[in-house]
Every structure is written in structure tokens, then in C-alpha cells.
Amino acid sequence: MKVYNTLTRQKEELVPIHEGEFRIYACGPTVYNYIHIGNARPICVFDVLRRYLEYKGNKVIYVQNFTDIDDKIINRANEEHSTFKEISEKYIEEYKTDAHGLNVRDASVHPKATENIENIIKMVSTLIEKGYAYESGGDVYFSMLKFKEYGKLSHQPLDDLMAGARINIGELKRESMDFALWKASKPGEPAWDSPWGKGRPGWHIECSAMSCRYLGTTIDIHCGGQDLIFPHHENEIAQSEACNGVKFANYWMHNGFITVDNEKMSKSKGNFFTVRDVAKQFGYEPIRLLMISCQYRSPINYSYDSLMQCKTSLTRLHTCRDSLDFALANASGEISDSDLDTLLAEFNGFRARFCDAMDDDLNTADAIGIIFDLTRFINKNVLTSAPAKAAVREAIKIFDELTGVLGIVYEEKSESEDGNDSEIDALIEERTAARKEKNWAKADEIRNKLTEIGIVIEDTPQGVKWHRA
Numbered sequence: 001m002k003v004y005n006t007l008t009r010q011k012e013e014l015v016p017i018h019e020g021e022f023r024i025y026a027c028g029p030t031v032y033n034y035i036h037i038g039n040a041r042p043i044c045v046f047d048v049l050r051r052y053l054e055y056k057g058n059k060v061i062y063v064q065n066f067t068d069i070d071d072k073i074i075n076r077a078n079e080e081h082s083t084f085k086e087i088s089e090k091y092i093e094e095y096k097t098d099a100h101g102l103n104v105r106d107a108s109v110h111p112k113a114t115e116n117i118e119n120i121i122k123m124v125s126t127l128i129e130k131g132y133a134y135e136s137g138g139d140v141y142f143s144m145l146k147f148k149e150y151g152k153l154s155h156q157p158l159d160d161l162m163a164g165a166r167i168n169i170g171e172l173k174r175e176s177m178d179f180a181l182w183k184a185s186k187p188g189e190p191a192w193d194s195p196w197g198k199g200r201p202g203w204h205i206e207c208s209a210m211s212c213r214y215l216g217t218t219i220d221i222h223c224g225g226q227d228l229i230f231p232h233h234e235n236e237i238a239q240s241e242a243c244n245g246v247k248f249a250n251y252w253m254h255n256g257f258i259t260v261d262n263e264k265m266s267k268s269k270g271n272f273f274t275v276r277d278v279a280k281q282f283g284y285e286p287i288r289l290l291m292i293s294c295q296y297r298s299p300i301n302y303s304y305d306s307l308m309q310c311k312t313s314l315t316r317l318h319t320c321r322d323s324l325d326f327a328l329a330n331a332s333g334e335i336s337d338s339d340l341d342t343l344l345a346e347f348n349g350f351r352a353r354f355c356d357a358m359d360d361d362l363n364t365a366d367a368i369g370i371i372f373d374l375t376r377f378i379n380k381n382v383l384t385s386a387p388a389k390a391a392v393r394e395a396i397k398i399f400d401e402l403t404g405v406l407g408i409v410y411e412e413k414s415e416s417e418d419g420n421d422s423e424i425d426a427l428i429e430e431r432t433a434a435r436k437e438k439n440w441a442k443a444d445e446i447r448n449k450l451t452e453i454g455i456v457i458e459d460t461p462q463g464v465k466w467h468r469a
Contacts, residue, residue, distance in 0.1 A: 069200055346377065
């Protein structure tokens, strides 16, 4: 498998430090609000990366943090007359609701900044001892000029990076590009004891400390959105490599931006959408499909039409999968060993094409296209008038295998929809009996009744199929 490494600006063969095991760190959310559409893309994209690496037989240790102490969290707590802990815990749970709705698996570890204060203080102390950081009025800053390779991830000249930097009121740093490792406490703010007085960690240092604790000093892959390349990930490299004396991450993967109706998403433009609100209208699964619908480094345009297109596409996939279940329960046909071998060879061809796409820098766009090619093949060659159980079983196997890697075709009917299935089945059985008795009037009456309650029925050689309109 090859991936595009932001650090080297080229595709590279993905080789883990430890054979058969990948250690991945993904920057998680600052938990002060519901996650928005922009947040959804990295968590879906890198969930697919993890799934694919595991599908290929690797062990994956996947760490995604929660930033649970930050100015935004403190401000939100003050607005709601609450505490930073209550706010962060609330929105961690809300994050999990949305992430699970998007079929994103829990990380191996979800560390919190406030649970790693000791590790953060230890790292800051080491940086001071090594001359890369300095204390100033209770704050501790990283001296950017001391790290000679600063800028190697963003690939920008140091003069350009420094041009837009400034020292804000209240900051006591020496150079405009120096960044805070530890912030002295302000009245009314949460604080922890440290060698430099009471305070709290800066944003950048928490990821370095947690990555080191759970994955080691050098990790395989660090990932996140393009907006994190500078300054967050640049600063992570500087402080981690200065502290530990070794390369921080071998591969850096960054997903592209999301626009809304071809404009940058922002609250001021009124085009800011939370995942929760969008899911209420479309469901979670179309959001996930949209997030992986193009190659992860390319930009995505979010719009009503794009989500409707994803919803329609998913209907086709779900219809195929439901038809396979129905065929398996009702199949009566036979297939010869040679014909089954031919079918398996076709399926192996789809599997190989899928892996070729995914091995080419996680090209989910092509992988999705191959799944739709597979769906058309199954509809034409397996879901025939007299399907064979052996053929249907193999079709289900590869369909679930490939869609499972992408984490799609997972939403089931809600409990409220399932609640009257027995009543629907009874009506269908009554209609079937009427048709056998050639009581066409009664059969039509039952069909009309089903139509009135939103049930569409289809008479097939294997029996009656139904779905909700």
C-alpha cells in the first residue's frame, strides 16, 4: 500500500515500524459543542484507513484524543454557568453518539488532556532542561528558533511563517513564533500545580505527550485535517523531536477541506451545519458515504444535492443486500461446481480491483465505484429467477466484506419501523392465500391496504418481497 506523506510530498510504500502492527494517532475534537460536518470527514476517512489495514491482516493501535481543557470549553462553561468538566463530559458523550451514528469505531484509546497532566509536565520539564523551552511569568514557551527543522511539514520558509506571527497582549514570549507549552492560570480558571506555578497545558503539547505515552516516541502514522498542518502538527513535530531526540512520525496523512455549496463553511455565512442536525434530515449513513466519496486528499463540496445523491446510492446498495437475504431464504436453484468456481473467480476479480484502489493512497472513490460494479454483477448474475443458495452465500460474503471495509450499508430499520412487521407479514400471507384461491378482488384489497400504510410489495418467483416506500 502506498500513501501520500505530507512530510515528503510524495507517495510512499507504507511500512510499519513493527511488522504486522500499525500505531496511529489521530487528532480528536475539542469538546465544547456538537461536531460539525468538517469534523466528520477525518473521523470517517481515518476510520476507513484503520479498517483497511486490519482487513489486510494487520494489528492497529489507534489513538484519538479528546481536548477537554481549552479556552473554548472554559468560555462555554462560563456561558452556561457550568464547569469545564461538565461541559467536556457532555460533549464527549455527544461526540460518541454522532461517531457511532457514522459507524466510526471507538479508538483503541481515547485519552483526555486532563488525564495526562503528569506526562505533559514531564515533557515540558525535559524541553526546558534541553534548552528548547523557557519559563516566563508562569508561562512556558517553546523556542521555535532552537529547533532548526521547524517548518519541514508545512514546507514553508521560516521567514514566511514568521511574517504573520505576533505577540498578543499578556504573552511574555521572546519571539512571535514561540508557542505556549504551559499557561499560567487566570482568576477563576481551572488549574493544576506545576514547577512553574498553577496553570494548564497548551494545546499542542497534549497530543505529543499522549502519543508518546500510548504509542511510543516514534509512531507509524499521524493524521488529521489539512487545517492542522500548521501550526498544530508543525509544533507537535518540533516539541516531540526536541524532547525525545527521534523522528516523531514516519507518515503524515491529511484529508482535504469541505466547502458548503462551494463556499467555506462558517457561522457568519450561515452555512455551518452540525452532524446531528444533518443526520436528523438525512440519516447518518449518507453523511459517511459523502465523507469518503472522493479521494481523501481532494476537497469535498457539501450540499443538499450531494447528500440526496448519497442517499439514493445507498438505497441501491441496501436493495441489493436485502434481495440477497431474501434470495438466501427462498433460493431453490442449483449451481454446478464449475459454474461456482467461475463465479468465485469473478468475485476475486472484484476483490483484487478493490484492494488495488485502496492500496493507491486509500482511493475510496474508486473503491466505491467497484462496489457498485459488484452490485450490478450480483443483480444480473446471482439474483436470477432461480438463484442457487451457494451462489447467494458467496455474493453475501464478498458484498459484506467490501462494504464492511468502507463501513457502509450498516443502517438498519428503526425499532418503530420493525414494530409492525408481523402485521405486514400476516397481510402478505393473507394476500398470497387469496391469490392461490384466485380471489383477485381480495388480493387487490390487501395490496391497496398495504399501499396506504406505505408498503410496496413485489411478486417474485421466490415469493413476495416488500419494503417501505
